[in-house]
Amino acid sequence: MSQEKTKYCHNCGSMIPYYDRYCPACNTPQATIPGMEPLKEETGKKIWIAVILSFLITGMGQFYLGERRRALAFFGGTLLAGFVLSYSFTQDQIMGFGVIMALVSAYDAYQIASRKQQSV
Structure with a gap:
């Protein structure tokens, strides 16, 4: 049985999936975990x-x-x-x-x- 990693929302305390960037309960952005930053897109602006x-x-x-x-x-x-x-x-x-x-x-x-x- 595989368990999904979870964490607590730092704003409302709800238990949320570990890799979620926003809390589904309060829609607060979560702190970035080292190594979990999303890939940044090039802006294309010169x-x-x-x-x-x-x-x-x-x-x-x-x-x-x-x-x-x-x-x-x-x-x-x-x-x-x-x-x-x-x-x-x-x-x-x-x-x-x-x-x-x-x-x-x-x-x-x-x-x-x-x-x-x-x-x-």
């Missing part, structure tokens, strides 16, 4: 694409990587700052600000993509 997109259109690299709110913040913030700066700065200074924001956005996209690849 770092260089994210960087180029972010440099061309501020925030587009973040959007490509799935960081929608961050992308909106970069794009909207750059656009808003450009409008505000247009009242007191020259066109060259505003263009310089745009280039700086594009570089910051590209660097941020690089950081996000690198973190996502390391977690895979």
Whole structure:
């Protein structure tokens, strides 16, 4: 007679199968057991694409990587700052600000993509 291995849910205390990732009673994720981690799938997102997109259109690299709110913040913030700066700065200074924001956005996209690849 073979016995199935079981463990207790760390949240509700229910007895659950040893290899279950979620408790069927309370739907709480269970702690990962060494050697039992699921295979991680490759995201398919390329770092260089994210960087180029972010440099061309501020925030587009973040959007490509799935960081929608961050992308909106970069794009909207750059656009808003450009409008505000247009009242007191020259066109060259505003263009310089745009280039700086594009570089910051590209660097941020690089950081996000690198973190996502390391977690895979």
